[in-house]
Amino acid sequence: MTKSPATSATSKNPDWWRGAVIYQVYPRSFQDTSGDGIGDIKGIIERLPYIASLGVDAIWLSPFFTSPQADMGYDVSDYCDVDPMFGTLADFDVMMERAHALGLKVIIDQVISHTSDQHPWFKESRTSRDNPKADWFVWAAAKPDGTAPNNWLSVFGGPAWEWDGVRKQYYMHNFLTSQPDLNFHNRDVQDAVLDSVRFWLDRGVDGFRLDTVNYYFHDEELRDNPPHVPDSEDAGLDAPDVNPYGMQSHLYDKTQPENVEFLKRFRALMDEYPDRTTVGEVGDGARSLKTVASYTSGGDKLHMCYTFDLLGPDFTPNHIRHCVQSFHRHVADGWVCWAFSNHDVHRHVSRFAHNAAEQAAVAKIAISVLASLRGSICLYQGEELGLPEADLAFEDLRDPYGIRFWPAFKGRDGCRTPMVWEADAPQAGFSTAKPWLPVPGEHVPLSVDVQEADPQSVLAHYRAVLAFRKAYPALLSGDMDFLETNEDVLAFTRTLGEERFLFVFNLRRGPQEIRLPQKLAIRDTVPMPGLEGRLVDGEIHIGPLNGFCARF
Template sequence: MMREWWRDAVIYQIYPRSFQDSTGDGVGDLNGITQRLPYVASLGVDCIWLSPIFTSPQADMGYDVSDYTDIDPLFGTLADFDRMLATAHELGLKVITDQVLSHTSDKHPWFVESRKDRTNPKADWYVWADPLEDGSPPTNWHSHFGGPAWEFDAMRGQYYLHNFLSQQPDLNFHNPDVVAAILDTARFWLDRGLDGFRLDTVNYYFHDKKLRSNPPAKRAGPQVMATDLYGMQDNIHNKNQPENLAFLEQLRSLCDQYTDIMMVGEVGDMGQRSIDLMAQYTAGNGRLHMAYSFAMLGPDFSPEHFRRCIEGFQKGAPDGQPSWSFSNHDVPRHVTRWAKHAVSEDAIARLSCAMLMSFEGTIGVYQGEELGQTETVMEYHELTDLQAIRFWPGIKGRDGCRTPMVWDSTAPNAGFTTGTPWLPVKGPQVAHAVDLAEASNDGILQFYRDTIGFRKTHPCMTQGKTAWIKLPDPLLAFTRSVDDRHLTCVFNLSAEPVVLHVAGSGTLTGPQNATLDADTLTLPGNGFAFIDHADKLKLKV
């Protein structure tokens, strides 16, 4: 049986608003993406993932969908989408899109009808509940955007559930008509030739039908008022319900009617719970093809953390498929996030690329990551992210990682738009422009191309199983093996050089910045090495 394309794929995430504007309105669009697809293909990636492009009032930048089967005019038309999809396929790129199924916009016709009264055909398509006797919300659940996860609607005299903005009411997946309608929207895009879905908030589809309140979160040490109220609860009743699995099996069954389709679900949790859910949601052959985790998208940068994430998944779902990323559109860029561990921005960009590309599973790269792009420092008056505006300055928000791609350092707005960009293009970001990167034979962009190429051509990187090597901090090391071929991967997660003793015969290969002299491996600060060997190799400090 032929190995599925997504098994060791590198997926490139495009944030359409910020990739390329073709009209001069300051917002990226589908035709702009089509224009830049040759560049994406030149990286050696296998697939592009598009953040939402569907019809939306844009209260949450497209994650509030008002029509699941059409393109928002901000990004173009269905014809533009078809042209982009055809171009991608011609270049050998698969295409998946964000599917935001747990909730819609409050402007969606389904919700407009549902809120009219308690007896209309879609009255039970959303999560409605009566107030408690004192008028307060039905449960203590919090929204991710602050305040209760319930909004009172005077038209119905009831509260509706919203895990995110109040403009994003949650669908009632306990209603089979809702499930059928959602499956129809997925079928629409599969029939159009889409290669799969990135399922947003995949563990939020079902809520506790008994509407039980959440207990407080368990925290070590003194409790302090959190900026994020959501994190003050153990969110066991508003997400991660067992019914999620049955729905995913229905969606998988639909996808299996087509050829080479892949579903990757975003597990919206942190820490060990995220790893446990990844294992549960990918177990067997009837659920998600793989799970996308936030486990590596935080500040933790230690060998123990990375090993715990990967090993935890290996133990929990030995036949499952993980998807690992260091950056995306919701978190600060990792070059900035991990700066305190770095010799320099370039050093941490190279180290993180080498690490990520060596991990077993599917890999995600966020646009600009291949340029060593840094987080944009935002001022309050520049913000568009409602979460940041509400919680400023306690939460800086997501605008800093969403600023436009920088293509041409000599052009206005770095070639992103001829108009006024929706988010600012600033000097520190322009310094990483594609034209400057292309002019360098040994820069970050070329390093990404080389490392992706190494991952795709070395059999241990594509199919090798991972065996961990016990070394003290700050070293992360493991061997990936297939048949009688072995590749030992060693990473120095500190800014200080480290020397290791090597017992056995091996050869440095692929991208590396270490030296192997007889039995001594020297790693500079943020250094890394790939050692090819046939027999056993032992490392010790």
């Protein structure tokens, strides 16, 4: 049985999103109730008590809108309806009601940089050069030799331009050719997009995760991108080296200055509704933190953003310290949302663990670190079970990115496989039919019912750590300062008023003894769940992949 849900500490706070824990649900893979092998909204409703039992504050739903599913729903053909494979608007309304009754906020994806080529807007736009929506997408003439208007590349490989034989022009697509980019320089496009946002606000949605938020505007002069500067660009996926996209410095196809003014319009709409929030996805290479600063400063744009900084293979104190300090150096009054995993990257247990035997320990120390950072945090479904990345055969892939770049990169399907609920049930309790992606055999022993019977499980650890985080305001909104240590130790303080905590994490695979600065006097050890470090004669003794918490 799942435990009773904890009351959300943020439920009556207009700034509930500051320090909130957000649980990402990938609807296709969460719970199938219709028997078609694809998760649905009724399945989410069924599992809401489980989500609440984790102690999270909100859920973030990946796209469930009407879509041809060329990019698993990130190609939207109707912004104001539910795709029949997931259910109905009535199902969505029931889900909202049940979630709120459990103290859970609901955040939904908004994929507005582009649509599906099956969206009525694009179908009309491509019919002629003078129809009412002719300028709603990014159209451009060919060069005299018939080639594309410039050298811009698609994140999914190849040119960012596709020829349309009806209009006899190219249209821009930052992603798949079936995902044409909207022209945000057109005010009518902005108005239509904001109308769709209002539709969901009126249904009670608590916030939006804005997909590719820095891709809305393009350079109107269509200037060529220059070659990339080493380490300055990233494709936003965890395999940039397999894709020539990373060979350009993306100065003109995204992150344009006009975006800031649109985000102000977006925030003005949000401010008409109390207690709502926005979190933007920023994939901008070395410029990401500067972009986050411009998008979250001043209280009149986005509430918070996340970057890909912690979504790579590096799980070292130096890297984590650098990411956090860089954020606070660049973003004076903005807010960040940290995550180690999501639907676009390999699961962090597989990225961080050196072998299968240490995956549970890595899962536990990773959430302990994440829950101690200043900022909000996102958890991706299944990480609370310590699920590793699934290794799928080519014939099982559904991700267009993985299919395009196989075998150099196997894509994103390995982190999108179905949730495992019951070890002895067909398809581990996800569905009664063959799922859209296979249930990995190595995931079944890690299912929810198995872990709920084990007080030492990764799942039990997640619940305990999230309860610990929620119990102390200093962890939700307190200041954060790092201490100088050796390269295998991450040490910092979190302070708010009289609450003054010290955290020390040993990310090495061997024990360590750490001498604290003389100016820092420990008052008492704090039993943070799972941390077994001890204070011995003024030194902190910590075992491998473990930590220490104290008041000072």
